Amino acid sequence: MESITIREVQPEDLNEVARVNELAFNSDVEGQLIKLLHARGKAIISLAAMSEGRIVGHILFSPVSFSPPQPGIRALGLAPLAVLPEYQNQGIGTLLSHEGLRLCRSGGWQVVVVLGHPDYYPRFGFQPASVFGLGNEYGADEAFMAIELQPGILDCLAAVACYCSEFKEIGA
Numbered sequence: 530m531e532s533i534t535i536r537e538v539q540p541e542d543l544n545e546v547a548r549v550n551e552l553a554f555n556s557d558v559e560g561q562l563i564k565l566l567h568a569r570g571k572a573i574i575s576l577a578a579m580s581e582g583r584i585v586g587h588i589l590f591s592p593v594s595f596s597p598p599q600p601g602i603r604a605l606g607l608a609p610l611a612v613l614p615e616y617q618n619q620g621i622g623t624l625l626s627h628e629g630l631r632l633c634r635s636g637g638w639q640v641v642v643v644l645g646h647p648d649y650y651p652r653f654g655f656q657p658a659s660v661f662g663l664g665n666e667y668g669a670d671e672a673f674m675a676i677e678l679q680p681g682i683l684d685c686l687a688a689v690a691c692y693c694s695e696f697k698e699i700g701a
């Protein structure tokens with residue numbers, strides 16, 4: 530693999546980030562969502578994977594709330610994660626996920642949820658969210674996962690995790 534570096538996304542990167550997502554997902558919904566989250570200050574962590582000055586991968590974390598509210602829990606949702614098709618399966622998604630989760634931890638976030646491939650995210654420590662009594666608004670089962678960055682924080686929880694309103698607004 531060529532040398533990959535990870536850095537924070539800047540406003541001037543957003544068109545390139547949207548393009549990476551469009552090519553990875555074959556859809557422009559993710560790019561619109563990313564731009565809206567950035568515009569509204571909800572892109573809490575947004576990282577680009579760089580190869581030779583080009584953005585080849587991207588990951589974003591945005592706030593998640595709970596129903597019923599859990600004011601003691603600071604949670605983020607990982608979405609989206611995308612790697613350019615020609616750069617996939619070279620460890621770039623793994624680098625982005627590890628660095629993103631490291632920044633979540635150091636930022637004092639206690640929980641991260643993800644709705645994604647059940648074969649991919651467990652390698653980072655995600656478990657089915659149902660293990661924690663945590664539901665989702667999408668009717669997903671094992672594809673909805675969570676990781677406790679503060680062990681035990683989800684003990685005895687019975688709640689639904691809600692991504693921020695921009696996801697519904699964009700139709701993501």
Ligand SMILES: CC(C)(COP(=O)(O)OP(=O)(O)OC[C@H]1O[C@@H](n2cnc3c(N)ncnc32)[C@H](O)[C@@H]1OP(=O)(O)O)[C@@H](O)C(=O)NCCC(=O)NCCS
Pocket residue numbers: 553554610611612613616617618619620621622623624644645646648649
């Ligand atoms: C999913 C994705 C982000 C992974 O990034 P990546 O850089 O290709 O992955 P890595 O090189 O870090 O890891 C490779 C592993 O991911 C697995 N993987 C790749 N795509 C996968 C998929 N769609 N479902 C499940 N596992 C997948 C590979 O099988 C490989 O597994 P192995 O290590 O056991 O052999 C990337 O393939 C992508 O952008 N896909 C299209 C968009 C997408 O589906 N995003 C995630 C939404 S949840």
